[in-house]
Amino acid sequence: MASRKETILQFLAENEAAFTAAEIAEQLDLDRANASRYLNELYKSGEINKINGRPVRYQKLIVMESIIEEEAFSKLIGSDASLKMMIQQAKAAILYPPNGLHTMILGKTGTGKSLFAECMYKFAVESNTLNDEAPFISFNCADYAQNPQLLYGHIFGVKKGSFTGATEDRDGLLKKANGGILFLDEIHRLPPEGQEALFTFIDKGEFRPLGESGTVTQVSVQIIGATTEGTESLLSTFKRRIPMTITLPPLSERTIEERYDLVTTFLQQEAYRLGQKIVVEREVLSAFMLYQPEGNIGQIQRDLKLVCAKAFLHYRTQNHDHLQISQKDLPLQVQKGLLFIKEAPESMERLIDMKKSNFSFLPASQERILSETDPAADMRVYTAIDQKVNEISQGEVPDNIELETLLQSDMEEYFREYVEKLSMTDIHQEIIPQEISRLTDKLYDVIEERLSRKYDGKARFAFALHLQSMIERVKEHRNIVHPDLNDVRKRYSKEFQVAIELSGIIEEEFNIELPFDEIGFITMFLTIELGETPNQKEHMVEVFVLMHGNSTATSMLETAQELLDMKYGYALNMPLTMEVQKMYEQLRKLVLENQAQYTSGILLLTDMGSLTSFGNMIYEETGIRTKALSMVSTPIVLEAVRMASIGRSLEDIYQTCQSNFENMTRQMIQTDDKKPQAILVTCFTGEGVAAHIYNRIKLNINENKVKIIQLQFLHREAFKKKIDDLMEEYEIKAIVGTVEFNYQNIPFFSAYDIFENEKLNLLRRIVDEEVPVEQIVSSLEGQLVHVGSVQKLILLLQKMVHEIQSQMQTILEPGVDIGIILHLAFLVERLKTGNFDRHFPEREAYQKQHRLEMDIVKTAMLKLEKEYRIHIPTDEIAFVVQMLVNNQMN
Amino acid sequence: MSKKTIMLVCSAGMSTSLLVTKMQKAAEEKGIETDIFAVSASEADTHLAEKDVNVLLLGPQVRFMKDQFDKKVADKGIPVDVINMADYGTMNGEKVLDTALGMIK
Numbered sequence A: 001m002a003s004r005k006e007t008i009l010q011f012l013a014e015n016e017a018a019f020t021a022a023e024i025a026e027q028l029d030l031d032r033a034n035a036s037r038y039l040n041e042l043y044k045s046g047e048i049n050k051i052n053g054r055p056v057r058y059q060k061l062i063v064m065e066s067i068i069e070e071e072a073f074s075k076l077i078g079s080d081a082s083l084k085m086m087i088q089q090a091k092a093a094i095l096y097p098p099n100g101l102h103t104m105i106l107g108k109t110g111t112g113k114s115l116f117a118e119c120m121y122k123f124a125v126e127s128n129t130l131n132d133e134a135p136f137i138s139f140n141c142a143d144y145a146q147n148p149q150l151l152y153g154h155i156f157g158v159k160k161g162s163f164t165g166a167t168e169d170r171d172g173l174l175k176k177a178n179g180g181i182l183f184l185d186e187i188h189r190l191p192p193e194g195q196e197a198l199f200t201f202i203d204k205g206e207f208r209p210l211g212e213s214g215t216v217t218q219v220s221v222q223i224i225g226a227t228t229e230g231t232e233s234l235l236s237t238f239k240r241r242i243p244m245t246i247t248l249p250p251l252s253e254r255t256i257e258e259r260y261d262l263v264t265t266f267l268q269q270e271a272y273r274l275g276q277k278i279v280v281e282r283e284v285l286s287a288f289m290l291y292q293p294e295g296n297i298g299q300i301q302r303d304l305k306l307v308c309a310k311a312f313l314h315y316r317t318q319n320h321d322h323l324q325i326s327q328k329d330l331p332l333q334v335q336k337g338l339l340f341i342k343e344a345p346e347s348m349e350r351l352i353d354m355k356k357s358n359f360s361f362l363p364a365s366q367e368r369i370l371s372e373t374d375p376a377a378d379m380r381v382y383t384a385i386d387q388k389v390n391e392i393s394q395g396e397v398p399d400n401i402e403l404e405t406l407l408q409s410d411m412e413e414y415f416r417e418y419v420e421k422l423s424m425t426d427i428h429q430e431i432i433p434q435e436i437s438r439l440t441d442k443l444y445d446v447i448e449e450r451l452s453r454k455y456d457g458k459a460r461f462a463f464a465l466h467l468q469s470m471i472e473r474v475k476e477h478r479n480i481v482h483p484d485l486n487d488v489r490k491r492y493s494k495e496f497q498v499a500i501e502l503s504g505i506i507e508e509e510f511n512i513e514l515p516f517d518e519i520g521f522i523t524m525f526l527t528i529e530l531g532e533t534p535n536q537k538e539h540m541v542e543v544f545v546l547m548h549g550n551s552t553a554t555s556m557l558e559t560a561q562e563l564l565d566m567k568y569g570y571a572l573n574m575p576l577t578m579e580v581q582k583m584y585e586q587l588r589k590l591v592l593e594n595q596a597q598y599t600s601g602i603l604l605l606t607d608m609g610s611l612t613s614f615g616n617m618i619y620e621e622t623g624i625r626t627k628a629l630s631m632v633s634t635p636i637v638l639e640a641v642r643m644a645s646i647g648r649s650l651e652d653i654y655q656t657c658q659s660n661f662e663n664m665t666r667q668m669i670q671t672d673d674k675k676p677q678a679i680l681v682t683c684f685t686g687e688g689v690a691a692h693i694y695n696r697i698k699l700n701i702n703e704n705k706v707k708i709i710q711l712q713f714l715h716r717e718a719f720k721k722k723i724d725d726l727m728e729e730y731e732i733k734a735i736v737g738t739v740e741f742n743y744q745n746i747p748f749f750s751a752y753d754i755f756e757n758e759k760l761n762l763l764r765r766i767v768d769e770e771v772p773v774e775q776i777v778s779s780l781e782g783q784l785v786h787v788g789s790v791q792k793l794i795l796l797l798q799k800m801v802h803e804i805q806s807q808m809q810t811i812l813e814p815g816v817d818i819g820i821i822l823h824l825a826f827l828v829e830r831l832k833t834g835n836f837d838r839h840f841p842e843r844e845a846y847q848k849q850h851r852l853e854m855d856i857v858k859t860a861m862l863k864l865e866k867e868y869r870i871h872i873p874t875d876e877i878a879f880v881v882q883m884l885v886n887n888q889m890n
Numbered sequence B: 001m002s003k004k005t006i007m008l009v010c011s012a013g014m015s016t017s018l019l020v021t022k023m024q025k026a027a028e029e030k031g032i033e034t035d036i037f038a039v040s041a042s043e044a045d046t047h048l049a050e051k052d053v054n055v056l057l058l059g060p061q062v063r064f065m066k067d068q069f070d071k072k073v074a075d076k077g078i079p080v081d082v083i084n085m086a087d088y089g090t091m092n093g094e095k096v097l098d099t100a101l102g103m104i105k
Helices: A002-014 A021-028 A032-044 A084-095 A111-126 A148-156 A193-204 A232-241 A258-273 A284-289 A296-318 A332-340 A347-351 A380-394 A403-424 A432-452 A459-476 A485-491 A493-510 A516-527 A551-566 A580-593 A609-622 A635-644 A650-669 A687-698 A716-731 A757-767 A773-779 A792-807 A817-834 A843-849 A851-868 A876-885 B013-030 B041-050 B060-076 B085-089 B095-105
Strands: A046-051 A057-060 A103-106 A136-140 A182-186 A221-227 A243-247 A277-279 A321-323 A356-360 A543-547 A570-576 A604-606 A626-629 A677-683 A704-711 A731-737 A748-750 B004-010 B034-040 B054-060 B080-082
Touching: A002 A021, A002 A032, A002 A057, A002 A609, A021 A792, A032 A046, A032 A057, A046 A084, A057 B085, A084 A111, A084 A757, A103 A111, A103 A609, A111 A136, A111 A182, A111 A221, A111 A493, A136 A757, A136 B054, A148 A193, A148 A604, A182 A626, A193 A221, A193 A232, A193 A277, A221 A485, A258 A277, A258 A347, A258 A356, A277 A284, A284 A296, A284 A332, A284 A347, A296 A321, A296 A332, A296 A432, A321 A432, A321 A551, A356 A543, A432 A493, A459 A493, A459 A516, A459 A604, A459 A635, A485 A493, A516 B054, A543 A551, A543 A580, A543 A609, A543 A817, A543 B095, A551 A704, A551 A851, A570 A580, A570 A635, A580 A609, A604 A650, A609 A626, A626 A650, A635 A650, A635 A792, A635 A851, A677 A687, A677 A716, A677 A757, A687 A704, A687 A731, A687 A757, A704 A716, A716 A731, A716 B085, A731 A757, A773 A817, A792 A817, A792 A851, A792 A876, A817 A876, A817 B060, A817 B085, A843 A851, A843 A876, A876 B060, B004 B013, B004 B041, B004 B060, B004 B095, B013 B041, B034 B041, B041 B060, B054 B060, B054 B095
Parallel strands: A103 A221, A103 A243, A136 A182, A182 A221, A277 A321, A543 A570, A543 A604, A604 A626, A677 A704, A677 A731, A731 A748, B004 B034, B004 B054, B054 B080
Antiparallel strands: A046 A057, A277 A356
16 A cells, blocks of 8 residues: 555656646546545645645645755744644745745734744745745735725725725735735635635736726736634635645644743843843743743733833833843733643753743844744833833932832823813714724623623713724734733722623624733723712812992803803992992802802902902901902903813912913014914824824815824823923914813814814814904004003904804804904994994894894893993894804805 | 095995095005095995996905995996905005005906
């Protein structure tokens, strides 16, 4: 029998080509079934190659030694053991004449498929199958999996006009890979039409770009596909159509020597990258060699990276001279490896010297670094820690506070801030893709059941946003470190368990793997209570409006309240007949009655005279911090009430209102040195949500005049500093972002706002080019003589016209607001000097038709009437309404 | 060059009257003979009937009346436009005058 097998082997060795079982049976005059069996046995013993297809073909092994001294695969760990056969197959696939065989690499996540494909390319170059310049293009089909059309276009190219936005012909990856290798990772994510097109290419060497119906394109490209072992039916399709299949072994099938090599090589690499000695305890090495990571080699790599990052944090903050990794630093799952130490093969002892307790890795050489695209080469984790440490150590840190602890608590604070701010802002559904919001709901079903706790919409929303960026992050292999991971795990073990369960769902849904740090973050989302805004009431400053006159205070406050749509603040009127003493008693009584509520202080807004001195008196009698502002006008009441109602501090409100007042005069002086205008667009990453916002507003803003700056928002204080810097250079007209942010009186727009036309218009109006107030004022010089300060009037009118527009949710044709402002200025002047009597044609009917607008304008005019003690006739209000209504944009 | 008649229209004829003064001053300096006046929207028709208006300018706040006036004066061939907002905001008589004269065919 052996002789027949030998005959077959001999026959194949003498031929270059591949043969089917039937052909060999015929050639050698054998029974076909027997020939088939022998061939199979020969293949299994590794003596010949098998090429999948219909029918299956067999071929002699390509004998490497005769070709070159090859290096490409030799650096792969296990190249002479677990991977030996796969490397043989890979070499055959590359060398197969004329252009190599299209190949499928199968293997669980983290078994090194991408690296293996890269090695195949390197081998192709080394063996002169491909020239040095031949392209190697690597693409992960999961990247565009949500958009089949885009994915198809990316691979096969796009014909101009095939869809909106396809403004020109675009080459696909296949074209770009001409003469080389195209590596398609996660090939099972290709949509059916993409698969079909790919198979057509494999069979015929030709394809059609998206939207191309006529000519076909021909290129010479070797395809290497990779997939985790998916469903049987999918796999069999690929196996049938792609001739060569190479299956990489999971970690459990690797030898203990290979495990040792893997762990030590990674440590060696990290030492090299950091330029620093890494010392590990023996237990650490043992644990890494014995634990059972589901994510195979990839996970070992990530777990080691995490451990090194922690060691690096320690090293940087404690000023050690090397990185030290102890057993206690290991993630729980890795530590569990030590449980298997009794069953560990004896060779463990040979590999790890049991007498030594520490093992050092010096940054000497880099010999095993294989992949240029190795995600582990990412140094961002270290850079981030580094920056943080520098940032903090440059500030003043008391000696008795440990930097490391500070960093960790900083992390926690950052996280808390993140969640709270997120939930305050609302964002349009379109920002959150449907699949994410669906997943969020699904996850919360699990969470609420497991933890028997309820989470509100805000919590869900914040989590959805986090999920979205997390998934992007993980897909792009951007690591995020959670320095408090162990603590979180211990303290919130129940939530952590649920988070692990959730991560399973997320991983399955998106075909990604979540590092433990991400799970740590998810845990924190489950622990943070996002109920009603807690104890905000006691932190609020109370605002009292005190004015001379029967109802001045009341109406000023009411105007503000109406404009802000809230009830906040107290008004105290002082009729001219009332004695000052009585007024003071009223205030004092009110304050004493509610003393407990005023722990954050009181702000008194007054007009003039003795009322202003009440501040000190109240403070001395009650001990409640009290500030008083005099010469207050409605805009200041408005601002004070607004700020107090959102919980700003007394000092903050006081300063702002005061500077508002100063601004009015300063604006007069400011002249030509106008800074360029800018809008800031922000989110946590500076690239995610901010990019959405940017795309939305850039269509509405003239970028030649207004610069749109995208910024990352991580920490509030750091962000303020950034704004300060930018303000040196720009006049910042607005901030648009995910986190509500009030600073320097820069108008803030949430992402939600920006996706509403009305708010977008407001933004547009804010950045509209304005005629400087001082120019308007100076042109009116000598014309308005009964209104006092012209500039004050114009500023008031300007603000009023803006407010009316917001209230009416309308945007006017450019210039109309200036027209109205001037019209009103003259109207005030005229009314101050006497009556102005003209009739709006058919006013009553018009009034009925525009009741809402009439109301808004009338309310806004109240301020003007109070301020200038005039009465504006209804006819005039109707004229203004007409200017507003008829001059709307579109 | 014959006398140019420029009519400015705004809601009440108040704010434009200041502009008129400034335009007149500018015309005087240039030595151009003009008749410039401001009226409220409701008075406009009467003036159009009485006077031989060469050009009609609208205050920005009554921009919406442009279509209406375009139709009214179409047969007379009087050019109509809205005053530039920057010129209006700064009451720039000279520039508005230049614009107006430029509009006369």
